[in-house]
Amino acid sequence: MVQVSKNIVRKDIWEQVWKRLVVLVEKADKEERVEVLLDGVLTDTEKVMVAKRVMAQLLVLSDWPVGVVCTTLKMSRTTVMVYKNMLKHQPRYRELLTEQFGRVEYRIQKDSKLGFGDGAAKFLADMYVGYHKRSRLRY
Secondary structure, eight states, rough: OOOOOOSSSOOHHHHHHHHHHHHHHHHOHHHHHHHHHHHHOOOOHHHHHHHHHHHHHHHHHOOOHHHHHHHHEEEHHHHHHHHHHHHHHHHHHHHHHHHHHHOOBBBTTTOSSBBOOGGGGGHHHHHTTTTTOOGGGOO
16 A cells, blocks of 8 residues: 655645646656656556556546446445545546546446456556456456
């Protein structure tokens, strides 16, 4: 689990740090640069956590049943419900997610253990490369 320091940074310092992070992300204008940035900033565990968080929110926005999101991403119902509630209060973030990814079609396929269709859902499938061979997302 990700650990957060108990030492609170002064508000003015925090605002400067946050603004610089936003500028850094903004300047990473190509996929390769974003990947370098994320590799430098996030641990492997944090990458999985962030990817699962974004995917859970996208699936909730796409009207997937909460239980299916939980099973597919191996998350608790409470966690998924927290993300669902967060989305209600963040209309600009909802718009951004929908604009960038669209909707992820949900349909049950007999040959798929994950239960998603084609199109944008390929993003989810790509997260699970090696799913049956001890993928990082299994823990």
